[in-house]
């Protein structure tokens with residue numbers, strides 16, 4: 001296969017069950033190389049499962065995945081893919097310097113400067129044992145180890161979760177720089193949507209193990225309309241609104257706000273605008289959201 005034509009991550013009917021629980025089902029995605037992808041979804045949606053399948057740490061129950069044109073877990077795929085898992089699997093008994101040395105010895109593509117650039121975002125003494133670091137500092141060591149490997153596909157499971165706001169800012173900056181300089185494809189899960197939306201150009205939203213929304217971020221936003229207006233006299237949503245594909249709505253006093261899939265008729269006396277990515281994701285993540293895979297404006301493969 002022509003290397004330049006390969007998607008960074010492609011999944012076909014990918015599914016993974018744990019006993020009777022389907023963590024991921026019928027997942028069809030195509031992530032273009034060089035993208036920065038936000039993987040969003042509520043707890044238990046299947047985000048970690050998808051990342052572990054892409055890293056080759058889990059095998060599919062159905063379908064299959066390809067990373068950079070290769071089967072996840074094969075030697076070539078592993079050499080070009082790095083995963084920072086949620087539990088940051090470092091060696092607690094090693095010092096920070098020893099952890100980096102292990103990275104260097106195990107990886108022919110190792111770049112010490114790339115690893116040190118991450119560590120410089122915090123004052124981490126190289127002689128400290130990894131097991132004694134705070135969770136936020138351990139995250140940085142894990143990221144340093146991952147970036148030092150110079151991966152073409154970087155998979156990050158909630159990399160921002162343990163970081164304070166300045167650290168999140170620094171880490172997002174480093175990821176963006178790596179993407180801009182090397183074209184690294186970055187797929188990261190996060191619940192911190194307002195910060196994550198600043199760096200992603202693609203989004204995948206999972207709910208109950210299924211892809212509910214996927215594709216380039218900006219077109220997904222413009223395919224929706226945020227609407228505010230007056231309720232009807234009974235305090236309900238106007239009938240003209242309920243006739244539209246409303247993803248989610250709420251009423252406060254006599255005012256409603258709603259997110260609608262597609263445009264709204266211009267003759268209606270409502271205020272309309274393009275939603276932010278955070279608004280879009282929050283609406284689709286809401287437990288009462290009417291999103292379903294069939295109705296999503298773009299799902300994975302179609303959007304790419």
Ligand SMILES: Nc1ncnc2c1ncn2[C@@H]1O[C@H](COP(=O)(O)OP(=O)(O)OP(=O)(O)O)[C@@H](O)[C@H]1O
Pocket residue numbers: 018021022023024041042043044045046047048049050
């Ligand atoms: N090793 C496992 N054994 C049994 N069930 C599992 C296992 N890993 C995941 N699951 C189940 O699969 C589903 C998806 O889990 P997953 O960890 O992928 O979700 P997630 O979106 O990453 O959640 P979170 O945001 O809480 O990290 C959940 O129901 C979870 O309980």
